[in-house]
Amino acid sequence: AVEAQTDSAPYTNAQRETADRLIDRALEDDTAWDILESLTTEVGPRLAGSEAEARARDWAARKMKALDFKNVRIETFELPYWSRTRESAEIVAPFAQPLAVAALGGSVATPEGGVEGEIARFETLQDLIDAPMEGLEGKIVFVDEIMTRTQDGSGYGAAVAKRSGAAREAGRRGAAAALIRSVGTDSHRLPHTGMMRYAEGMTPVPAAALSNPDADQLARALRLADGPVRVRLDIGVETRERAISGNVIGEIPGRTDEIIVIGGHLDSWDLGTGAVDDGAGVAVTMAAAKLIDDLTGKPKRTIRVVLWGAEEVGLVGARAYAEAHESELDRHVLASESDFGAGRVWRFQSRFGEAALPKAAAIARVLRRLGVGPGDNNAFGGPDVGPLRAAGVPVFTLAQDGWDYFDLHHTADDTLDKVEPEALKQNVAAWAATVYLASEMEGGFRDHATEGSAAGASR
């Protein structure tokens, strides 16, 4: 599988051969699966700030040491804590029946016994935003907006706006509560949770997501009923002003002081075991780094695996890392997080300086045999590398097929059985080859103007 090298290739023949050997090995390597199985089984759900997330950090540090990572450490930080204690909903009249519902992260509780109100349905969030300020007092607002299924996850941005928006607009209008159709593409009675935030200074109203079949059912009930449809929503929450989370860090030390950051986030929503969000990212990046460590000599750049804490509740670990490591950000030559499930990688995207684009093309070339196509230079890089990206650190994305991702995302169904072992191996292969080549390539990935400094800032 070794092609003839052109003069312009930013790697040597030997490096290309090593990348190919990494791919060969990754496709036969069970390490990622073993890591993922261990995390999702031995820890299970790991809500940010919870005792379970603390167990996940201990698990991660142990696992990193067992895999011979160096400089293994836990960097803790504080955050507010939220968890659900109860949640239920039912149509009270005219067609009494239960509805499957999940509180949204950050929601306030209802009074014990719930709130009951007439349903006011809006087909889209925009319809609610456009609604008059009067007429919703005491009602339960229901934003029924449907998410679009896409390969690249582009449906999410539009769909997720209602997660905070519904409660904000409901609160502004004196409504009793906000219900949304789940931000998800499946048809199972497993609602999708996720973080929401209230607007400053407004009365917070309880907010919850109906599963898609339950949103269908509520919409049908509204259509078939002669009069108003009344729903009761009961939510209990536990909150603490301060809890502990942390990032777990381990390294394959390099020959220089330059750093490549890769990883996934360690926390998960409480409903599932966080296999695709984001156990897979944890497993793939750990396994890729381990494979490089096993197969190549000491890399030129340090490969730093960061398992981010408290991603789900607002990228708390990402900000804590950027703060704690501010002084060495200019030595961060590249960063990426795997956080889009366990589907096969289908394209390589960069966010490099102009001068480094041949390096992106060269990496993409090596990945072709994995079915990975070339992408643009607008890589997102992953949520937890946002502060690094904002500080000018180049990023890449090994874009995964996300067709099914939002069937599972933030539901009880996010479990190990949903992961295809062969797809996981393909991910490890792509990550190992990419990170290895990026580690060895001459020169960095920034614009020349900003090379070696963080002054480039948020592109």
Next chain:
Amino acid sequence: AVEAQTDSAPYTNAQRETADRLIDRALEDDTAWDILESLTTEVGPRLAGSEAEARARDWAARKMKALDFKNVRIETFELPYWSRTRESAEIVAPFAQPLAVAALGGSVATPEGGVEGEIARFETLQDLIDAPMEGLEGKIVFVDEIMTRTQDGSGYGAAVAKRSGAAREAGRRGAAAALIRSVGTDSHRLPHTGMMRYAEGMTPVPAAALSNPDADQLARALRLADGPVRVRLDIGVETRERAISGNVIGEIPGRTDEIIVIGGHLDSWDLGTGAVDDGAGVAVTMAAAKLIDDLTGKPKRTIRVVLWGAEEVGLVGARAYAEAHESELDRHVLASESDFGAGRVWRFQSRFGEAALPKAAAIARVLRRLGVGPGDNNAFGGPDVGPLRAAGVPVFTLAQDGWDYFDLHHTADDTLDKVEPEALKQNVAAWAATVYLASEMEGGFRDHATEGSAAGASR
């Protein structure tokens, strides 16, 4: 679509044309969908003996009258009542996490706060049956047997044995509780409930089903743990010795006193809205009878639609009907229940007397254009016509494609969105043509020896 008639065809050219017109009309008719939408939305879940099942009976009688059925009546009967009031399970040690679980119908409650015990896993029910009588005291037995996915539902018979068998064998051995892997073929965290029964004279132990992903998880935990895995199971139930259920009956009266019984069961498990089990059967058979009423003259035989009550908890309505109608069973010339979901009909099976087999072949011929193939003469006929079949009434089965049926069966996911409208129409077409032809054909479907009497009994 009218073929040349052969001399041997047991229908006239005009009847064949009418059957074809019924099929044409059924494929454009929304009646079944409207019925199913109304039942699953306006009534929703309808547990046997519950107030919701009573609402379903009122709904059915109203709907039958609106569709111009004659002799509409509710025939009530008594039954013991069981419902769940709470259910939860968790791995306590070593990997603390919740498990998705549903109490099995008829299970006793645990003490408040649950029972906790070490898991003893058995790969199959037979392994548990073969286990020694000692060694399981105080443990929680886990029967992890996997169900086979099949088109014709033949995997169910083997898989369902554990639903009663696990608790029986656990109870005999002094175990604290019984857990089973759901009798189902999906990979969602929605456990499958269903009825179980204790053996006479034995200590009843609480019994519940884990969803398939949770059974996977528990099996993995057992494999990855160094020592025992402990689980807590908490089940609450409400029982009453006597509750009311009933069959709802409506007719398209015929020109003779002979009767063809068709229908579906009105009750459903509580977790879903009973769209595929068995709202579809209710809707298809009502819509087929209505179409015959609208399109043909008065049929020779009365088409009696029976919407059975309390099927799920032990065919209580079936037995009540056979008792109440004992004196007219010899005038029941044919019976069938649609109770295998909403998938397309793929074959026609009869259980006719030898002399009537040309009639089966003739009906099958008419159904060919619907993609329905010929079947054998061993039709089951449906659960609620069991007592009729046992009394010698010939039955038929319009066998539905059940490939996905046990993904949904007895779960919260049994909802309207799982039904394909076009498949529902194809069902109505097959039922309308079959029932119309059977109603008009000369002579009956029994053996000549038993023709006109119930003496043939259980073939």
